[in-house]
Amino acid sequence: MGEKINVKDIVKRKKEELKQRVEFLKKEGIQPKLAVILASEDEASKIYVGKKRKMCDELGIEQVEYIFDRNITTENIVDIVEKLNKDRSVNGILVQLPLFKHIDMDKVLDTISDKKDVDGFHPLTLGKLFIGEKETFISCTPKGIMTILDDIGTDYEGKHAVIVGRSRIVGKPISQLLLKRGATVTVCHSKTKDISVFTKQADILVAAVGRPHIITKDMIKPGAIVIDVGINRVDGKILGDVDTENALEVCSKITPVPGGVGLTTVLSLLENVVQAAQEQNL
Numbered sequence: 627m628g629e630k631i632n633v634k635d636i637v638k639r640k641k642e643e644l645k646q647r648v649e650f651l652k653k654e655g656i657q658p659k660l661a662v663i664l665a666s667e668d669e670a671s672k673i674y675v676g677k678k679r680k681m682c683d684e685l686g687i688e689q690v691e692y693i694f695d696r697n698i699t700t701e702n703i704v705d706i707v708e709k710l711n712k713d714r715s716v717n718g719i720l721v722q723l724p725l726f727k728h729i730d731m732d733k734v735l736d737t738i739s740d741k742k743d744v745d746g747f748h749p750l751t752l753g754k755l756f757i758g759e760k761e762t763f764i765s766c767t768p769k770g771i772m773t774i775l776d777d778i779g780t781d782y783e784g785k786h787a788v789i790v791g792r793s794r795i796v797g798k799p800i801s802q803l804l805l806k807r808g809a810t811v812t813v814c815h816s817k818t819k820d821i822s823v824f825t826k827q828a829d830i831l832v833a834a835v836g837r838p839h840i841i842t843k844d845m846i847k848p849g850a851i852v853i854d855v856g857i858n859r860v861d862g863k864i865l866g867d868v869d870t871e872n873a874l875e876v877c878s879k880i881t882p883v884p885g886g887v888g889l890t891t892v893l894s895l896l897e898n899v900v901q902a903a904q905e906q907n908l
Contacts, residue, residue: 628877631869636777637889641685644893647900648686652906658903659688660718660896661710664727665698670857673724675722677892687896690716700730704737711739717906718744718899723795733814741906744898747794755802761905763898768800770890771853778879780830780851782807788824790814790841790867791834796855800832821845831877833867843872852880855887 647657657814660682664675675691680690692706698905703721710716719742725731740750746765754762764772775782787809791797802810814821822845825831833841834855856867866883873880881887 628874629773629879630874630882631879631886631893633774633881633889636774637893638644640773640890640893640897641681644897644900645685647904651900651903652686653842654908656903656907657688657715658686658899659690659716659719660720660899661690661692661716663692663694663703663706663714663721663870665694665729666722667696667705667726668724670720671724674892678720678895681892681896685896687899696726696728698726698729700728700733703729703734703809706736709735711737711742714906716742716825717902718742718895720745720895741901744895744902746799746898752794752799755799757801758806763901764796764803764894765799766891766894766898767796767834767855768803769894769897770887771796771800771855772803773890773894774881775830775851778851782809782830785809785829786812786827787830787832788812788814788828789806789832789834790821790825793834796832796834800834804830833853835867837867838865839867839869841865841868841873843869843876846873848875848876849878850876852877853887854881854883856883857888 679689684813710719719738720857721734735747738748740748743751743763746763751763787804789797789801792813792815801813804811812824825845826847828847828850830851832853838858838860854866854868858865864884
């Protein structure tokens with residue numbers, strides 16, 4: 627019988643470490659500051675921004691928010707991002723996704739200075755990650771996944787890591803991070819024939835597709851570590867991409883949903899903000 631990873635405990639400890647880093651910066655006269663742009667009516671995004679605000683307050687990080695209705699244009703947002711790029715008091719810029727459909731997401735993200743790209747989505751940031759450069763920001767959810775895997779003492783070298791999902795936000799970045807640790811990585815996606823052929827080989831299984839319970843216990847290798855990134859709202863409940871309770875019969879460890887990877891995503895963002903503040907001022 628496997629066990630659910632206590633992600634809340636991991637985040638609690640990491641928050642204390644981060645709080646000490648913030649206090650050190652403040653003693654040096656540096657106030658870490660995050661600028662958040664929200665141009666969407668997506669309720670999940672609003673909740674997520676609220677969670678960021680709360681953790682910023684807990685850690686002593688300043689947050690300024692720019693919230694827009696659907697009358698906003700791509701050019702308006704680009705102008706704001708360019709001003710924030712030049713504002714020395716702002717260390718990190720986050721454009722909360724998704725944006726209104728009429729907004730050119732790529733144009734907005736590409737405008738963010740790579741020095742302030744704390745969400746890790748700028749092409750230059752991703753490019754640095756893919757070539758293995760150390761001095762870059764790591765996308766928040768993949769960074770959070772690695773925080774969890776490291777904390778539980780995961781052995782990566784020679785292990786087979788299978789990722790279900792190839793998104794720019796999770797699948798592609800986490801594949802590179804696992805490769806850097808010496809894992810053999812397979813990425814499955816919507817065009818993969820019989821995903822279970824691959825998932826049953828996984829020592830480390832990352833599910834990031836956004837489809838409730840797409841991963842069942844018969845698709846999991848006995849003793850595997852399972853990271854469930856999925857957040858799916860079904861009949862008022864939040865379900866992961868993995869059928870957690872049944873998966874526990876075969877896996878060794880699994881992240882819960884809710885209360886799992888999502889908690890480390892916010893933490894990772896603020897770790898990147900503090901990293902940015904250090905790099906820009908020390």
